[in-house]
Amino acid sequence: MIVWQAMHQLMRNSHHLAAAIDFGISNTDVVVQRGGEWLTWSRPYTRDPDEGSVRTLLAAGGVALDDLPYLAVTGGRHRVLPERLGTTAVVKINEVQAIGRGGQALLALEGEARHTPVMVASCGSGTALIKAEGDRYTHVSGSAVGGGTMLGLARLLLDTMDPVEIEQLAVQGDRNGADLSLADVITGPIGSLPADATAVNFGRLGRASFHGEVSRADLAAALVNLIAQTIALITINASRAHACQRVVLIGHMLDMSSFRAVVALVGQYYAAELQVVERPGYATAIGALLLGAQVASGEQ
DSSP: OHHHHHHHHHTTTSOSEEEEEEEOSSEEEEEEEETTEEEEEEEEOOSOOOHHHHHHHHHTTTOOGGGOSEEEEESTTGGGSOSEETTEEEEEOOHHHHHHHHHHHHTTOOGGGGGSOEEEEEESSSEEEEEEETTEEEEEEEESOSHHHHHHHHHHHTSOOOHHHHHHHHHHSOGGGTSEEHHHHHSSOBTTBOTTSEEETTGGGGOTTOOSOOOHHHHHHHHHHHHHHHHHHHHHHHHHHTTOSEEEEESGGGGOHHHHHHHHHHHHHTTOOOEEOSSGGGHHHHHHHHHHHHHHTTOO
16 A cells, blocks of 8 residues: 555646556556546456547546546557547557556655666566666566466366466465476475475376376466466576566466465575565556656656
8 A cells, every 4th residue: 555655646746637558468457546546447358449449448447538638558559549539648658668667666666766676577468577777677588478378278278268267276276286396306305496396397297107187276286387487487587687686576467376376485495585566467557657647747
């Protein structure tokens, strides 16, 4: 809550009503600042945005497009929008900048603190790693592994693409029902990794001697483990390579407790603090909102 109060202070000199939309390829996220109130909501991506769909999307939160002095937009599909929607100006924000600025905001890094180098891992359909330092935002790495990977593989392995069902299964399952642990491969721990740490993702199923069955819950746990481990490890490596003092993960993958648990475990194994913030799925939209306010006020 403290972070959201701080963002209210950031927006205190902006218009009374401000909104931003992050048009991702899986989710469309909306953030609205209305007086002292912050509103957030999401809808699944179904098609490229246009004036009609934007009006409908905003109306879902009780916001009229024509009441906005401007609308900040970002995300992979925001470029298809025109410069104006009706009477409302469209302020287009580069997604790299929006990710970085959103990560800073949700870490409450403002003023001089914004010059602290931060690695922001955007865990969406894929994964983007952005170094944020002051007003400089740089895409430094990433991975095609992300939420889209999880859904695609879940369709094949679990016969579902429902994130809620995947999460329910994963929290009940044992990843080592499908994975091989260090205990299986080298009979014990290695370095800072305990014996039950993953040695080979889905490796148990790859053994010629395996003839049993694996429960859907164990498959789900192994799947989330694969995605979360990959993201956490590349984030740690990138943050150290780019001398980032802080690391934060954002995006809707963090909505899953099973994902957060694996990320925390990887951080523990490698002595890295991977921070998770309040409402991580809206960080990019928040970054667009803050940068859009700067553009609208002539600060950029």
